[in-house]
Structures are given as structure tokens and as C-alpha cells.
Amino acid sequence: MNIILLGPPGSGKGTQSSHLAKKYSLNHLSTGDVLRSEIVSGSKLGKEASKYMNEGNLVPDEVIIGMVSQKLSAIDSVLLDGFPRTLNQAKALDNELSNLSKTINHVLYFNVPSEELIQRLSQRLSCRNCPNTFTKSENNPSCKSDSSCEEQELYQREDDKPEAISIRMKNYTDLTEPLLNFYKEKNLMTNIDANKSIAEVSEQIDKIIHI
Numbered sequence: 001m002n003i004i005l006l007g008p009p010g011s012g013k014g015t016q017s018s019h020l021a022k023k024y025s026l027n028h029l030s031t032g033d034v035l036r037s038e039i040v041s042g043s044k045l046g047k048e049a050s051k052y053m054n055e056g057n058l059v060p061d062e063v064i065i066g067m068v069s070q071k072l073s074a075i076d077s078v079l080l081d082g083f084p085r086t087l088n089q090a091k092a093l094d095n096e097l098s099n100l101s102k103t104i105n106h107v108l109y110f111n112v113p114s115e116e117l118i119q120r121l122s123q124r125l126s127c128r129n130c131p132n133t134f135t136k137s138e139n140n141p142s143c144k145s146d147s148s149c150e151e152q153e154l155y156q157r158e159d160d161k162p163e164a165i166s167i168r169m170k171n172y173t174d175l176t177e178p179l180l181n182f183y184k185e186k187n188l189m190t191n192i193d194a195n196k197s198i199a200e201v202s203e204q205i206d207k208i209i210h211i
């Protein structure tokens with residue numbers, strides 16, 4: 001089974017995807033996480049990508065497509081999170097999958113009102129060591145509560161800062177509209193009401209996927 005999760009930054013698809021990948025034995029491929037690990041390692045791709053991401057801009061298609069194609073050929077079933085982001089990427093993905101005799105089974109779109117998204121993102125803290133994210137609060141959350149991670153200090157990602165958020169939102173909407181239509185025409189798209197609790201969102205997804 002191959003699934004695509006679509007949704008703006010802060011829509012909660014990151015949280016749902018780790019849960020989904022485990023539950024349905026899918027390989028979770030988050031282009032954001034892969035890019036960030038390239039940045040931390042200081043690779044050539046990482047340096048190029050960080051230039052765009054720090055300004056709240058998207059990393060160019062050809063960089064992302066190359067990276068995803070390489071991963072897809074090595075795995076069986078995939079949960080794509082953060083990819084495709086543009087119509088161009090979606091078409092490239094279609095080609096790549098048909099070369100591998102694979103198809104997409106579901107595209108889930110995480111729908112959240114934009115005021116709610118901006119509120120969520122500006123309160124978000126991330127771990128440098130793993131994909132966990134937390135909400136700012138008085139009792140200073142740390143990642144150590146999750147036994148598999150030893151990181152004490154959390155930070156606010158450059159692209160979660162207010163000036164970058166509004167650029168990200170605008171980029172997202174402009175690029176995603178044609179993408180949503182592309183999958184609607186293929187009858188693959190389902191809207192998820194993501195302005196709900198984690199459990200409620202997860203329940204909606206299970207109803208759609210049920211194997």
C-alpha cells in the first residue's frame with residue numbers, strides 16, 4: 001500500500017504519520033526529516049537546501065525528486081509525508097511509481113483553518129535529535145521524557161519563526177491547489193478534518209484506509 005499525506009505545515013500530519021507507518025507497516029518517508037538530516041550532516045545537498053529553508057522557501061523540485069526516487073526504489077510500501085508539494089513533483093512521482101510497477105492507493109489531505117495553523121506553528125518547539133515536536137509551555141518540555149531520545153534542549157526551527165511562517169503558508173497554498181485538483185481528478189483524494197484531537201483524526205484515517 002502506498003499513501004500520500006498532504007497538508008500545510010502545522011496540520012498535524014507529522015504526528016499522524018509515525019503512528020500510521022507503524023500500524024500499517026509502511027516505510028515513512030518524510031522529505032522534511034531527510035532534508036534536515038542532510039543539513040545537520042553538512043552535505044552538499046544539505047547546504048543548498050538550508051539556504052532555501054531558512055528563508056521559509058521551498059527546496060527546488062529537482063533536488064527533492066532525485067532524493068525521493070532513490071529511496072522509492074529501495075522500499076516496498078511507502079507513506080509519503082511532505083512530498084509531493086507541487087504538480088511537477090506529483091507528475092514525476094507518477095512516472096517513477098509506474099516504472100516500478102507501483103501505484104498510489106490513497107491521498108489524504110489534512111484540512112485546518114489558516115489562523116489555527118499560524119497559532120500552532122508559532123508555539124512549536126523541535127528536537128535536534130529526532131522528529132519529535134512539542135508545544136511551548138511554562139513547564140519547559142524536553143525530549144527526554146521519550147526514553148529513546150536523550151536530548152534535553154528544544155529549539156524553535158528557523159522556519160517556525162513568524163516571518164518565515166507567513167511565507168511558508170503563501171507558498172504552500174499557491175503550489176498545492178493544482179496538486180489537490182490533480183489527485184481529485186484521479187479519485188484518490190480524501191479530505192481529513194484535521195482541526196480535531198489526535199485520536200479523532202486517527203479514527204477518520206483508519207476508516208478510509210481499513211485494509
Ligand SMILES: [Zn+2]
Pocket residue numbers: 127128129130131132143149150151
Ligand atoms: Zn528527541
